[in-house]
Amino acid sequence: MARRLGRLFKDVQRLVSLSSVNTPLSHPVIQAPVHRFTGGSVRTNFMRALKELPSALSSKPRDFSLPNSSWGPEMMRLYEHYNSQCEMETEGGEKQKGPWKRLPSYNRILKFATGGVYLSKIIQSKARLFTRNIRDPGAAFEYVLFVNSEEQKCVCIFQAGHLLEGPPGHVHGGAIATMIDTVTGTHATVLSGPVMTANLNINYRSPIPLGSTVLLESSLDKKEGRKTFISCKVTNADGSKVHSETTALFLSINVSHLLLGG
Amino acid sequence: MARRLGRLFKDVQRLVSLSSVNTPLSHPVIQAPVHRFTGGSVRTNFMRALKELPSALSSKPRDFSLPNSSWGPEMMRLYEHYNSQCEMETEGGEKQKGPWKRLPSYNRILKFATGGVYLSKIIQSKARLFTRNIRDPGAAFEYVLFVNSEEQKCVCIFQAGHLLEGPPGHVHGGAIATMIDTVTGTHATVLSGPVMTANLNINYRSPIPLGSTVLLESSLDKKEGRKTFISCKVTNADGSKVHSETTALFLSINVSHLLLGG
Numbered sequence: 001m002a003r004r005l006g007r008l009f010k011d012v013q014r015l016v017s018l019s020s021v022n023t024p025l026s027h028p029v030i031q032a033p034v035h036r037f038t039g040g041s042v043r044t045n046f047m048r049a050l051k052e053l054p055s056a057l058s059s060k061p062r063d064f065s066l067p068n069s070s071w072g073p074e075m076m077r078l079y080e081h082y083n084s085q086c087e088m089e090t091e092g093g094e095k096q097k098g099p100w101k102r103l104p105s106y107n108r109i110l111k112f113a114t115g116g117v118y119l120s121k122i123i124q125s126k127a128r129l130f131t132r133n134i135r136d137p138g139a140a141f142e143y144v145l146f147v148n149s150e151e152q153k154c155v156c157i158f159q160a161g162h163l164l165e166g167p168p169g170h171v172h173g174g175a176i177a178t179m180i181d182t183v184t185g186t187h188a189t190v191l192s193g194p195v196m197t198a199n200l201n202i203n204y205r206s207p208i209p210l211g212s213t214v215l216l217e218s219s220l221d222k223k224e225g226r227k228t229f230i231s232c233k234v235t236n237a238d239g240s241k242v243h244s245e246t247t248a249l250f251l252s253i254n255v256s257h258l259l260l261g262g
Numbered sequence: 263m264a265r266r267l268g269r270l271f272k273d274v275q276r277l278v279s280l281s282s283v284n285t286p287l288s289h290p291v292i293q294a295p296v297h298r299f300t301g302g303s304v305r306t307n308f309m310r311a312l313k314e315l316p317s318a319l320s321s322k323p324r325d326f327s328l329p330n331s332s333w334g335p336e337m338m339r340l341y342e343h344y345n346s347q348c349e350m351e352t353e354g355g356e357k358q359k360g361p362w363k364r365l366p367s368y369n370r371i372l373k374f375a376t377g378g379v380y381l382s383k384i385i386q387s388k389a390r391l392f393t394r395n396i397r398d399p400g401a402a403f404e405y406v407l408f409v410n411s412e413e414q415k416c417v418c419i420f421q422a423g424h425l426l427e428g429p430p431g432h433v434h435g436g437a438i439a440t441m442i443d444t445v446t447g448t449h450a451t452v453l454s455g456p457v458m459t460a461n462l463n464i465n466y467r468s469p470i471p472l473g474s475t476v477l478l479e480s481s482l483d484k485k486e487g488r489k490t491f492i493s494c495k496v497t498n499a500d501g502s503k504v505h506s507e508t509t510a511l512f513l514s515i516n517v518s519h520l521l522l523g524g
Binding site for chain 2: 108126127128129130131133134140162163164165166167168169171172173174175177178179180181182185196197198199200201202203204207210255
């Protein structure tokens with residue numbers, strides 16, 4: 001709590017210095033320098049300032065699947081294509097659920113999952129999801145997943161940043177495998193509950209230029225007891241070029257077993 | 263060159279401010295404030311200061327395969343095991359080449375490779391090798407590769423940092439695939455020259471706890487024309503537990519084709 005308040009104080013200071021330069025009247029509450037925050041009315045001002053800093057006190061995590069300034073035109077076009085099919089309008093003008101659903105994405109698996117409050121205590125607090133471990137927007141993995149329950153399909157729009165280099169000027173085979181594992185694994189989880197990757201068989205057809213946007217399409221092949229078989233194709237944004245084709249196998253697991261030693 | 267000098271100037275400034283606080287006499291050359299660096303004797307001092315800033319003017323890149331403070335006891339033990347076999351001592355006390363060779367590792371493929379001076383011009387200057395894109399030691403991929411030409415084997419000692427999380431408390435399947443691609447791809451390159459990954463078929467046997475050190479052992483299966491077939495096993499540090507088994511196929515390529523569009 002002390003650290004959170006410390007961070008908040010820094011945020012207020014930053015906002016003060018920014019507002020005094022750029023927007024002298026838009027944030028009247030924070031025109032007074034921070035060191036004058038000692039009296040009654042100043043406290044009121046301070047409390048009002050807090051309301052203007054939603055990120056500072058809010059425990060709501062950042063959803064990385066939402067657009068940011070690093071997303072290029074291809075990424076935005078594909079995002080809007082699928083996002084517009086998440087909620088449809090009927091002829092009568094009413095809104096209703098569409099065939100696709102956008103999946104939110106955080107940088108820590110358990111912290112924000114059901115039961116995470118308990119589980120996160122036994123895991124290193126510094127741990128971060130591999131695909132969301134770099135804060136700089138656009139530098140590494142920019143992606144968003146949509147799932148279509150009726151068609152048992154999942155798509156992922158992926159923009160590969162400059163920190164994912166493998167062969168000169170192209171995306172690392174491991175970064176491609178990482179996105180394939182992410183998409184097929186998420187899809188298998190949606191279909192079968194908690195799973196672990198048992199097999200990934202990836203055929204790389206053509207290299208992906210660094211900085212480009214590609215589409216990953218995942219579909220269910222079959223389910224057999226604890227096994228979920230998924231296929232995944234990676235193509236360029238308009239689907240005219242195949243970058244890779246994969247079959248993947250996932251095994252249903254009990255998460256508590258994983259936490260007690262796999 | 264201008265940027266390099268700018269960086270150097272900042273380094274000198276930092277060293278001046280540090281030395282004036284901490285070590286007033288140990289670096290006499292930099293006691294004079296930077297803005298006084300205008301006369302003859304000051305120039306001598308400045309040149310002497312440069313010699314004390316080896317990193318500032320040196321173009322020698324950092325070799326990430328050398329030990330750093332984040333390496334745990336398992337990582338160090340395995341490193342020393344293989345490193346001691348890179349140079350052996352004969353009975354007569356003479357030094358000679360051992361069966362293993364440590365491979366250096368940089369955070370950019372082309373910049374420091376033969377021909378890189380030309381090639382790097384046409385690739386984004388910000389690009390970094392995926393497995394070396396995080397500066398914080400120990401946070402992500404810590405690894406070192408050794409190759410044994412006679413036995414056509416390659417080993418990699420890999421310590422998985424907290425930013426590589428997939429399943430709660432365990433390494434992401436994509437991060438494991440990334441290391442497998444790195445080790446088998448490097449091995450194929452040593453054996454066959456420039457290659458691209460054509461297939462990775464990974465069987466995940468047991469999850470890898472975050473923070474642990476594992477061993478990747480890669481061996482040549484066969485070579486057929488442009489094809490190089492490699493196998494790779496990932497085990498825990500003492501080899502008693504198998505984490506994954508992989509077959510990989512690489513195709514020999516002409517790097518210039520890749521740069522002109524794959």
